[in-house]
Amino acid sequence: MKLFLKNIIDSQDTKSGKFFDVFIQILIILSLVSFSLETIPNLDPQIIRLSSLFEIISIIIFTIEYLLRIYVSDRKFSYVFSFYGFIDFVAIAPFYLSGTIDLRSLRVVRLLRIFKLFRFNESLTLLKKAFLIVKREMIIFSFIAIMLLYISSVGIYFLENPAQPDQFSSIFACMWWAISTMTTVGYGDMVPVTVGGKIFTSLISFIGIGVVSIPTALLASSLTGLLHINKDELDK
Amino acid sequence: MKLFLKNIIDSQDTKSGKFFDVFIQILIILSLVSFSLETIPNLDPQIIRLSSLFEIISIIIFTIEYLLRIYVSDRKFSYVFSFYGFIDFVAIAPFYLSGTIDLRSLRVVRLLRIFKLFRFNESLTLLKKAFLIVKREMIIFSFIAIMLLYISSVGIYFLENPAQPDQFSSIFACMWWAISTMTTVGYGDMVPVTVGGKIFTSLISFIGIGVVSIPTALLASSLTGLLHINKDELDK
Amino acid sequence: MKLFLKNIIDSQDTKSGKFFDVFIQILIILSLVSFSLETIPNLDPQIIRLSSLFEIISIIIFTIEYLLRIYVSDRKFSYVFSFYGFIDFVAIAPFYLSGTIDLRSLRVVRLLRIFKLFRFNESLTLLKKAFLIVKREMIIFSFIAIMLLYISSVGIYFLENPAQPDQFSSIFACMWWAISTMTTVGYGDMVPVTVGGKIFTSLISFIGIGVVSIPTALLASSLTGLLHINKDELDK
Amino acid sequence: MKLFLKNIIDSQDTKSGKFFDVFIQILIILSLVSFSLETIPNLDPQIIRLSSLFEIISIIIFTIEYLLRIYVSDRKFSYVFSFYGFIDFVAIAPFYLSGTIDLRSLRVVRLLRIFKLFRFNESLTLLKKAFLIVKREMIIFSFIAIMLLYISSVGIYFLENPAQPDQFSSIFACMWWAISTMTTVGYGDMVPVTVGGKIFTSLISFIGIGVVSIPTALLASSLTGLLHINKDELDK
Structure with a gap:
């Protein structure tokens, strides 16, 4: 019996094990969608009621899952205190501790289910x-990126603050501009207007964009390097 | 006769075959341009009339092309039910079925001609x-990118919703912001204003931009890998 | 005498040759700066007069350079009708043809000097x-990028036109949005507001950004490949 | 005694040396945070007083550090006139020269401490x-990037200036637009509105984005090349 359940819950090789995994994954995603739905203002009360009902059902299923996982694990203690054991517990605990699906205060805790994925x-x-x-x-x-961000913030503060004291009000405010510029997001809520500020932005942005994008390039290059190694090993 | 037409329509090696291909391609592109032109509001009736005329001419030519392709193919059945056979049919069918170039309802179907390209x-x-x-x-x-998008959306929702309930109205609304930020498009229609929201955006954007851009980097790296292999093979 | 001048004008190995090159380059750049200055509205008449004076001086020098280049070249005819010969001529011709430094009509021609660089x-x-x-x-x-741009434009047209007929007025107008989005520039002058438009943008932007950035990645990869080859050859 | 201090200050291998380094680094960062705090408008006088106090303490510590560094260095002269010797001096000198922590005029000099990091x-x-x-x-x-920026600026000036003389007022103003567009920051403060301007932007942006991003790609590729070499050497 225990072995039968173990094959379903722990294994990813058996057909029933895969089905169980996909079922739990879909439930987690639906649970997150339901969570997101509840944040929509002036929601239809019907939907809220349905969402609450679904929340109760999913808590019941997650509870059964949790108990089964304890049951089938050979070293129960180590599962309960493992990362996923903790997440599995936290995903259901608030309901039992408070005795209600308090939608406000325990909302965020429900989100931890994402880590179950x-x-x-x-x-x-x-x-x-x-x-x-x-x-x-x-x-x-x-x-280096943080240093450059700071230097940019200080520079633009001294150049733009006299012209736009409300926008470029402090070095911290300018950091927001620096991040928005160097990541090339460019929201447009803070834009240099002085000649000095524009020249400074031009210079710093070319360097900054490079510096900010290099960590990504490094990670991507490292990843593809690994993939090539894997492929070479397969070819042998 | 059939072989002569086959050389024109199916072959890309003969001069007449290439000419036929380019002719059909130009017709498709002009057909798409004509389609786009018709969407311009308050268009000169003269242009609408010309566009309709061009549409009729192109339908006639596409019909001839379709019939010729059936005629020259050795396995007519397999062509008619192939992907391009279907597209070739759909590109002309609406006109014959409705008996009119109804510019409204069948507009989109005409667009499928793009796949002929x-x-x-x-x-x-x-x-x-x-x-x-x-x-x-x-x-x-x-x-990972979708997970990060979701986590960002939830985070910014709790940080910005109290300050800007109209803008950051729900987690779904915040997803739009998350996509606009992580792709670095940064339309500027939703911008964090709270200190918490700005710090959160700064942290998440650096990670998010990397994660979003890595699939592109992987594909580009894989493509260049293939090109180098091709080149190496040519060198041998 | 001719050899002496040839060493200065044509050679980049001699000291005087390098000095001559740098001098002409600086003159071109100053000429472009002067050109740009004249576009500033309500400019100080003093600066306009200085700029005109500088323009006359630079035309004189460019004329001397042109005549010298003809003088020192062994095959005069082939220089005059070469690309750079043509540019050298066009950079000075308008002044002699019109007999005046007409700042309006011949402005753009002066810009061709940039190709001298x-x-x-x-x-x-x-x-x-x-x-x-x-x-x-x-x-x-x-x-592929152009196809995707077109498909995106058509898609956003049908999704956003009913909600924002002034902004997303035609497929051509939507192409501007598509380019602004897929290059991640994101000016923010055209932003989807409907739920459908936002979901469509999210889907298309991920694919589109990848497609648009791949040609750059390919070129960069090809360039670094070349540099490595050069380095390997040097190491041998 | 001197050797004991030398181990602390100059060495990064001993435990006390590492502790000293981290202590100085934290002090520098706090000093920069304090500097940034003072730029916030309408700051609580209590915080200003605390910040001034912290500034005095940090100057004392930096002075001790400076004197110790002179004491432990074998070639005192070469340290004092080295880059870091100069920075260490400049970070404290203004206070002793002016005899006051004049928050206005000497603000920027304090920032040079960032180079100590x-x-x-x-x-x-x-x-x-x-x-x-x-x-x-x-x-x-x-x-090439600068040339393209200039050509783009000139092009957009002639296309957009007649329609938006206030925004695209001169070639220099257009350069700001060109930088904002080609780095894909896209603040949205200057946006082409004419058909010609939009077509020109579309063409130039595809080329420009590539050209601007290639130097970054080159640097990243060169960096990863170096890392691979290092790894290969370790593997041997």
Whole structure:
């Protein structure tokens, strides 16, 4: 009996195991959609009632899942105190502790269910590996990027503050501009108007965009390097 | 006679075959331009009349093309039910079925002619190959990107909703902001104003931009890998 | 005498040759700056007069340069009818033809002097080489990008036109939006407001940004490939 | 005694040396935060007083650090006139010269302390190396980028100036637009409205974005090349 359930819950190789995984994943996603729906203002009360009903059903299923996972695991203690054991618990605990689906205060906790999705995604290890290879370089470039962001903020503060004291009000306010510019998002809520500010922006943006985009390029390059190695190994 | 037409219509190696292909391509593009022209409001009636005339002419030519393609193909049945056979049919069918060039209801169907253009572009297979190599990684990163988009949306909702309830009205509304920010489009229709929202945006944007741009980098790297292999093979 | 001048004008290896090149380059750049200055509205008449004076001086120098280049070239005819010979002529001709520095009508012709700058930049051949390697792929991707731009424009037209008939007025108007979005410039002058338009934008932008950025990635990859080859050759 | 202090101040291998470095780094960062805080308008006088107090404390510590660094260095003269010796001096000098923490006039000088942070980041040499490898190509592409920026500015000036004389007022004003567009920041403060201007922007933006992003791609590629070499050397 225990082995039968273990095959369903823990294994990803059996057909029933895959079905169980997909079922739980869909439930998590629906649970997140339901959570998001509730944030829409002036929602139809009918939808709110349906959403609450669905929340109760999903809590029941997640509870059964949690209990089954404890039941089938050989080392129960280590599962309960593992990362996913903790997430599985937190995803249902608030309901039992408060005795109600209090939609306000416990909302955010329900969101932690998103981490349950990662359990099914073992390929994240590849990303982790790729990150570790260029970790040191990414730290250096993050440091350089932050320095450049700060210098840009100070520069634009002294250049634009006299002309637009409300917009470029402090160095912290200018940091928001610097981030919006260097990531090339460019919301347009803070725009230099002085000649000095514009020349400064032109100079700093070319350097800054490069510096900000290099960590991404490093990670992508490290990832593709790993993929090529994998492919080479397969070819042998 | 059939062989002569076959050389013109099916072959891309003969001079007349190339000429026929280019002629059909130009007709498709002009047909799309004519379609686009008709959407301009308060258009000169003269232009509308010309456009309708051109539409009739192009339908006649596409009909002749369709009939000739059936005529020259050795396995007529398999052509008619192939993807391009279907597109060739749909591009002309509405006119015969309705007996009129009803500009409103059948407009979109005319657009399917764009897929006729792909027939002439056999190099798309390279892109397809490159995509298949990094398919698994792209799925993983798309998954991570969607997760990050969702987490960003939830975060900004709780940080900005109290300050801007009209703009950041729900998690779904915030997703629009998240997409606009992480793709660095930055329309500027939704901009965080709270200190918390700005700090959150700064943190999430650096990570998010990387995650969103990595699938592109992977595909580009896979493509250039393929090109180098092709070149190496040519060098041998 | 002719050899002495030839060393100065044609050679880039001698000290005087380098000095002459740098002098002409600075004059071209100053000439472009002067051209740009004249476009500033309500300019100080003093500056306009100085600019006109500088224009006359530079025309005199460019004339001397032109005559000297004809004088020192062994095959005068081929220089005069070469690309740079033509540019050198056009940069001074308008003044002699009109007998005046007519600031309005001949403005643009003066700008052609910018191409004189390329003469000194022989390294452009590297870029040209890198471009030729990925030429075929770049054409394919440009084709795909244009197709995607068109499809996006049509899609957003049908989704947003009913809600914003003034903004998304025709497919051509929507093309401007599509370009602004897919290049991630995101001016914010045209922003989807309907739910359908926003979902469509989200889907299309992820694909579109990738497609638009791949030609750049290809060119960059081809360029770095060339540089590595050069380095490998140097190492041997 | 001198050796004992030398181990603390100059060495990064001993535990006390690392602790000293981290302590100075945190002090520099706090000093920059305090500097930034003072730019916030209408600041609580209590915070201003605390900030001034912190400034005095940090000047005292930086003075002790400076004197100790002179004391422990074997070639005192060369330290004092080194780059970091100069920065260490400038970071404290204004206070002693003016005899007051004049928050206005000497503000910027305090900021030079940011360069003290680089002392602890020896990994910058990697970036420097990577830059030197592609230096020549980066100069060429910067040149091409500037040329393209100028041509774009001139083009948009002639196309948009008649329609928007206040926005696209001169070629210099248009340069701001060109930079904002080609870096894809797209603030939205200057947007073409004419058909010609929009078509021109579409054409130029595709080329421009590529040209502007290539120097970054080159640097990233050079960096990852270096990292791979390092890895290969480690593998041997």
